[in-house]
Each structure stands twice: as C-alpha cells, then as structure tokens.
Amino acid sequence: MADDPTDFVIAGKTLRSRLVLGTGGISSTEVLGAVIEASGSSLATVAVRRVDPAASGGILEVLRTHGVGVLPNTAGCYTATEAVLTAKLAREAFDTDWVKLEVIGDEDTLLPDAVELLDAAEQLCDQGFVVLPYTNDDPVLARRLEQAGCAAVMPLGAPIGTGLGIRNPHNIALIAQRCSVPVVLDAGIGTASDAALAMELGCAGVMVATAITRARQPARMAGAFRHAVDAGYQARLAGRIPRRYLAQASSPVEGTPDL
Amino acid sequence: MVVNGAPRTLAPGATVSDLVSLWCPSPDGIAVARNREVVPRSEWPSTPLSPRDVVEIVTAAAGG
Numbered sequence: 001m002a003d004d005p006t007d008f009v010i011a012g013k014t015l016r017s018r019l020v021l022g023t024g025g026i027s028s029t030e031v032l033g034a035v036i037e038a039s040g041s042s043l044a045t046v047a048v049r050r051v052d053p054a055a056s057g058g059i060l061e062v063l064r065t066h067g068v069g070v071l072p073n074t075a076g077c078y079t080a081t082e083a084v085l086t087a088k089l090a091r092e093a094f095d096t097d098w099v100k101l102e103v104i105g106d107e108d109t110l111l112p113d114a115v116e117l118l119d120a121a122e123q124l125c126d127q128g129f130v131v132l133p134y135t136n137d138d139p140v141l142a143r144r145l146e147q148a149g150c151a152a153v154m155p156l157g158a159p160i161g162t163g164l165g166i167r168n169p170h171n172i173a174l175i176a177q178r179c180s181v182p183v184v185l186d187a188g189i190g191t192a193s194d195a196a197l198a199m200e201l202g203c204a205g206v207m208v209a210t211a212i213t214r215a216r217q218p219a220r221m222a223g224a225f226r227h228a229v230d231a232g233y234q235a236r237l238a239g240r241i242p243r244r245y246l247a248q249a250s251s252p253v254e255g256t257p258d259l
Numbered sequence: 260m261v262v263n264g265a266p267r268t269l270a271p272g273a274t275v276s277d278l279v280s281l282w283c284p285s286p287d288g289i290a291v292a293r294n295r296e297v298v299p300r301s302e303w304p305s306t307p308l309s310p311r312d313v314v315e316i317v318t319a320a321a322g323g
Contacts, residue, residue, distance in 0.1 A: 023321040023322060023323065024321055024323050025321070026321045046319040046323065047319070047320045047322025048290075048318075048319070049317060049318065049319075049320035049322070050263040050264070050315065050316065051263065051282060051283055051316045051317060053282055059320065059321055060287075060288045060318075060319045071323075073322060075322050085292065088297045089292055089297055090290070092290035092291075092297055092299060092300060093288050093289055093290035093318060093319070094288060100323060209323060213321075
C-alpha cells in the first residue's frame with residue numbers, strides 16, 4: 001500500500017485523484033465531460049476497438065480537454081498473445097506505454113485468466129510497458145504480478161458490472177498489506193460505500209466504471225464516489241476503533257445520579 | 260484484403276497511409292495492425308499492402 005498520506009503515485013507519476021474512471025457504458029461525450037468534472041479523476045480507461053467510419057468518436061478529445069490521462073485497456077482479450085498485441089496497438093494509437101491489462105477466462109464471469117494474465121504481464125513489463133493488471137482477489141497472484149514488474153495491481157471486488165461490492169474484503173486487505181505497489185480496487189463496485197470500504201481496507205485507489213456510467217444520474221454519482229474515496233482514505237489514515245464484542249458506554253459511568 | 264473484418268479492394272501499390280486516409284477522417288488516435296503485427300505510424304507511408312493482408316485499424320472507444 002502507498003504509505004505517503006497525500007500522494008497517489010503510479011510508476012513515478014503522481015495522480016491528482018485516487019478515483020480512476022472507467023468510461024465503459026457512458027452514454028455520450030457530454031455525459032463523460034460532466035462525469036469527469038464531478039469525479040475529479042485524472043486517469044480514465046478506454047478500450048481499443050475497430051474504427052467505425054460512421055462514428056462521431058471524440059472520447060480522446062474529451063479526455064484531453066479535461067486534462068485526464070488515457071489508460072488503454074485490453075478488454076475482450078482471452079489470451080496473452082491478444083493482450084500483448086492490443087497493448088502495442090494502444091501504445092501506438094495513444095502515445096502511452098500505460099496499459100490496464102485484462103485477460104479474461106470466459107464471457108459469463110469475465111474473471112481474469114490467471115495463467116494468461118501473468119504471461120502477458122511478464123511480456124509487457126519486459127517490453128517497457130507500465131502494466132496495471134486487472135486481477136483476481138488473490139494475494140498470491142497479486143504478489144506474482146508485482147514481482148513480474150507491474151506498476152500497480154487491480155484486484156476485483158466482484159465480477160465486472162455486477163455491482164455486488166467487495167465479496168472478499170479479507171483478501172483485498174491482505175493484497176493491500178502485502179503488495180508494495182499501489183493496489184487499485186477494480187470491478188464489482190455498486191455504490192459509493194463500496195469505494196469507501198476499498199479505501200478503508202488499504203487500497204491506494206479505486207476504479208469505477210459501470211456504477212457511475214450506468215447510474216440514473218452519472219455526474220451526481222461521480223461526485224458521490226469522489227467523496228467516498230476520500231472519506232474511506234481519510235478514515236483509514238485516522239484509524240478505526242477496534243471491534244468489541246460487548247457494548248462500551250461512551251458516557252461516563254462516574255457521577256451517574258442515584259435516582 | 261480484409262480490413263476490420265470486411266473484404267476490401269485497394270488500388271495496387273496502395274500503402275497503409277492510403278488506407279488510413281480512406282478509412283479515418285484523422286490519423287490521430289489510430290493504430291494499425293497488419294497480419295497481427297503493429298505497423299508503426301512512421302512506417303505507414305512506406306508499407307505497401309497486398310491482397311492477402313488482414314488489416315485492423317483501431318482507435319479508442321468507451322470501455323473499462
């Protein structure tokens with residue numbers, strides 16, 4: 001976990017916000033602009049897809065206009081080979097060597113394929129990419145990815161798009177404690193309190209896409225996440241009280257009148 | 260050749276640059292793979308395409 005109480009640094013780059021925005025599911029470039037403003041995010045993911053000559057496009061322009069860094073992903077890749085080629089295309093297209101590495105195992109769960117993921121991560125790190133892998137909530141795999149040279153690890157809270165929240169908070173806390181690179185919770189977030197929990201568990205940041213982009217009011221939800229990420233982070237720094245089995249009076253017992 | 264999954268006929272001697280200018284209003288934010296290899300932007304003008312090539316022209320889309 002990042003020890004510095006103020007800076008969120010990945011691969012030597014300081015990010016203004018601990019909330020990483022996923023653009024998947026956004027309904028328009030106008031909504032994207034409003035979401036960026038409300039979220040305060042300084043990094044947002046994009047997918048690499050075929051050019052549609054009929055499409056109006058513009059997502060890169062919106063990100064650039066708002067000073068938001070582009071984090072290309074390899075969504076839709078099932079093998080290390082596909083993911084590595086996609087990362088290389090992204091580097092060429094967007095002039096960045098950062099990549100959010102996704103290598104999934106099946107289309108129903110969209111869970112990462114650990115074997116292909118680690119293979120792709122090793123190849124991309126060797127080729128100088130700044131690799132942020134979307135990974136299972138597995139502390140051992142997270143360490144292996146870190147050892148491969150990944151700049152951060154992005155364990156899932158729950159499968160992509162489910163909004164089920166953090167299904168295994170113990171593992172997320174373990175990952176945050178045992179990794180020395182930033183841990184950014186990714187996927188499964190349903191609402192703002194899930195993001196606060198991620199930060200309380202020790203994550204350095206949270207990535208949110210669907211929970212914002214498919215909310216009834218995306219910009220309002222983006223603002224809620226901005227506050228939640230900060231609230232969770234501040235709460236962790238402040239130090240929660242220990243859990244107790246029985247009640248402990250907060251009012252003094254001494255001086256209680258004999259009535 | 261096949262471009263983004265669909266058959267396409269190009270003039271003999273056409274290069275990657277020619278194809279990109281046909282396909283995209285601007286080359287900004289674009290990358291090209293030819294037969295599963297990235298063609299660096301600097302090599303677009305000097306890379307001729309052949310009828311058996313499989314080309315992917317990609318850009319950013321909302322995602323992730």
